[in-house]
Amino acid sequence: MPQTGIAHLPLHWGSCPRWLFDRxxxxxxxxxxxxxxxxxxxxxxxxxxxxxxxxxxxxxxxxDWHSSGLSTTTCGALKDALKPDEHGIAVLGGKGAASxxxxxxxxxxxxxxxxxxxxxxxxSRLTAKVDSAxxxxxxxxxxxxxxxxxxxxxAVIQQGMNVATRxxxxxxxxxxxxxxxxxxxxxxxxxxxxxxxxxxVATESEEARSCSIxxxxxxxxxxxxxxxxGRDHGIELKRYKPLLNAYEFQPKNYEELxxxxxxxxxxxxxxxxxxxxxxxxxxSWRDPARFSFAHGGKDGYxxxxxxxxxxxxxxxxxxxxxxxxxxxxxxxxALSRLQYFTT
Numbered sequence: 001m002p003q004t005g006i007a008h009l010p011l012h013w014g015s016c017p018r019w020l021f022d023r024x025x026x027x028x029x030x031x032x033x034x035x036x037x038x039x040x041x042x043x044x045x046x047x048x049x050x051x052x053x054x055x056x057x058x059x060x061x062x063x064d065w066h067s068s069g070l071s072t073t074t075c076g077a078l079k080d081a082l083k084p085d086e087h088g089i090a091v092l093g094g095k096g097a098a099s100x101x102x103x104x105x106x107x108x109x110x111x112x113x114x115x116x117x118x119x120x121x122x123x124s125r126l127t128a129k130v131d132s133a134x135x136x137x138x139x140x141x142x143x144x145x146x147x148x149x150x151x152x153x154x155a156v157i158q159q160g161m162n163v164a165t166r167x168x169x170x171x172x173x174x175x176x177x178x179x180x181x182x183x184x185x186x187x188x189x190x191x192x193x194x195x196x197x198x199x200x201v202a203t204e205s206e207e208a209r210s211c212s213i214x215x216x217x218x219x220x221x222x223x224x225x226x227x228x229x230g231r232d233h234g235i236e237l238k239r240y241k242p243l244l245n246a247y248e249f250q251p252k253n254y255e256e257l258x259x260x261x262x263x264x265x266x267x268x269x270x271x272x273x274x275x276x277x278x279x280x281x282x283x284s285w286r287d288p289a290r291f292s293f294a295h296g297g298k299d300g301y302x303x304x305x306x307x308x309x310x311x312x313x314x315x316x317x318x319x320x321x322x323x324x325x326x327x328x329x330x331x332x333x334a335l336s337r338l339q340y341f342t343t
Contacts, residue, residue: 016073024061024073029081031057032089041088041149042176048078048147049155049174051188071159071170075145084112088150093124099144099158106146113150120148126181126259127156131171133265134182134258135288136198138162139169139191167193169289182209182254191289198269200254202284209254211275212268216246216257242267 016024035044047053058070061077072095079091090109093102103121110117124146132141139160147155156173169191178185182201200209220243242262251257258268275281 016069020062021073021077024077025080027061028057028074028077031060032078032082033087036087036089041151042153044089045147045149045153045155046174046176048157049172049177049187051170051172051190054157054172055190071157071168072143075143075157078147079145084109084150090148092146092148093144095143099142102144102146106148109148113148113152115148115150115152120146120154122259123154123175124156126255127171127173127185128158129258130181130185130201131158131160133263133268134199134201135189136200136265136269137169137287137289138164138195138197162193165193167191169193180255182258186288189289194287194289196285197287198272199284199286199288200258200268200272202286202288204284204286205272207279207281208272208275208283211279211281212271213251213254213257215271215274215278216243217250219247220244243271 032044035047048057054074055070058074061074075091076094079094082089082091084090090105090113092105092109093099102124106115106117106120106124109115110120124144128141128144137160139162141158141160143157143159145157147157154173154175157170158173159168159170161168169189172186172188172190174187177187183206184203185201199205200212242260242264245262246257246260249256249260251260257263272283276283
């Protein structure tokens with residue numbers, strides 16, 4: 001059974017030292033290759049989308065148990081470690097400017113993997129849109145990492161920051177678990193700090209989603225007066241054009257509305273508030289964060305990284321993987337038996 005605990009997630013502004021990051025890449029490659037060799041790429045994606053596995057992975061490779069930096073550095077190490085033509089997994093995007101290169105990287109990957117690039121790009125865009133506009137929790141996305149397998153499956157790890165509290169929130173997605181992009185689509189949202197959140201992808205927001213579509217498709221001109229609500233609510237009149245563009249498009253459902261360019265957090269919030277005002281369709285204010293837990297060594301907590309032992313671990317895993325490739329899986333089997341002594 002998964003073990004849970006609680007810790008705060010302060011934003012980490014430092015950088016990972018090169019001597020440690022180089023080892024993180026090697027150990028990430030060895031662990032990932034062992035999983036892929038034993039269980040396949042789909043299972044690797046399932047595990048990386050699991051918050052407890054991802055957290056454990058980051059701690060094992062030596063990152064801070066108390067820091068948001070675990071997410072970005074772990075994903076960065078995996079991006080360097082995993083080779084699409086060798087492992088059947090590609091890691092795209094990243095932190096800041098790297099996240100904005102995700103779509104171009106998907107196009108480039110389509111020359112290596114037999115994937116539907118447009119479908120992948122849509123998933124990348126919409127997962128980011130949901131976590132920036134569909135879920136308005138006070139965290140601004142700054143990290144978007146898109147994992148793709150050669151079978152066309154995907155997973156997303158993205159993270160947002162709250163500048164006021166200086167804490168982070170991480171969002172997990174897995175393609176095989178997404179039944180709808182706009183109804184409870186996450187495998188997990190991780191954060192120790194919870195608050196009042198406009199959650200338009202909650203099951204309870206179904207009526208508000210439906211009313212938002214009705215308002216758009218019924219020509220939003222007649223509710224223009226509702227859109228000037230002051231500094232903290234709704235959208236200004238000059239931002240009204242995206243709603244008219246949406247009306248011209250006539251979205252069939254909430255996913256199509258959310259996916260439209262120009263429909264951002266303010267437009268989504270305005271439509272939600274108007275739906276409640278006119279139709280009594282109250283949206284969900286339930287914070288969707290479900291997990292909070294300890295993070296995990298670079299700065300010496302809970303103890304300093306033992307470089308010699310770290311290198312031994314890399315060597316052992318690489319030898320086990322090489323043996324498994326030759327049909328000798330004794331070492332990997334021994335590793336799997338360790339769970340009975342560590343759980």
